[in-house]
Amino acid sequence: MKRTLLIFLLVFIAMQFLQTEKVNSETNPELEMKTPPEITTIFKSACYDCHTNSTTWPWYSYVAPFSWIIDSHVTNGRKALNFSIWETYSEEKKEEKMKAIFRTAYASMPLASYIKAHDDANLTREQRTLIREWTGVKK
Ligand code: HEC
Numbered sequence: 348m349k350r351t352l353l354i355f356l357l358v359f360i361a362m363q364f365l366q367t368e369k370v371n372s373e374t375n376p377e378l379e380m381k382t383p384p385e386i387t388t389i390f391k392s393a394c395y396d397c398h399t400n401s402t403t404w405p406w407y408s409y410v411a412p413f414s415w416i417i418d419s420h421v422t423n424g425r426k427a428l429n430f431s432i433w434e435t436y437s438e439e440k441k442e443e444k445m446k447a448i449f450r451t452a453y454a455s456m457p458l459a460s461y462i463k464a465h466d467d468a469n470l471t472r473e474q475r476t477l478i479r480e481w482t483g484v485k486k
Contacts, residue, residue: 362411367418369408372400380433386481390430393457393468397424400431405464420458449484 379399382390396402397420408417428444436444448456452475462469470478 359411365411365415366409367414369402369404369418370400371402374400374431378432378434380430383481385477389470389474389478392465393461393470395430397421397457397461398428398430400425400429407464416460420461445482446484449479449482452478452482 390398402421404417407413428447433441457468457470
């Protein structure tokens, strides 16, 4: 028993040496998506950490294995949709992303694991409807 615990502890410590890089690159305000205040408030509490270059990295994002999971969410989230570089998207891409926001607002976004750690990301039905109406996408 003691030995097993010791092995776990050693593995846990070893894992901490595999740190991920937390990159928040500088953003040009001209390229950011402009949203009405009520949408900005929702996005700030529920989306910006994974979909902008200005991620707030919590303390547990420095502790493996959480660091690995969070890092992959942020990397893939930014790749899929990045509000910090919205104005670099083509009209076609913007339209496609608006449709994706419309689609995911009632479903997969924000990620369930994020909601568990952020109470104010647990959006109400009304907030989700507000996002959908704002996209202007017709059903
Ligand atoms: C914890 C990180 C995280 C948060 C918070 C988060 N997302 Fe995501 N999002 C992702 C990841 C990772 C992907 C890409 C993989 C996937 O689709 O699951 C993604 C994909 C998307 C896509 C799909 C883009 C496409 O072209 O298919 C949309 C749209 C999106 N997110 C919108 C949102 C919105 C709106 C919010 C806030 C209400 C939000 N996300 C919050 C991590 C996050």
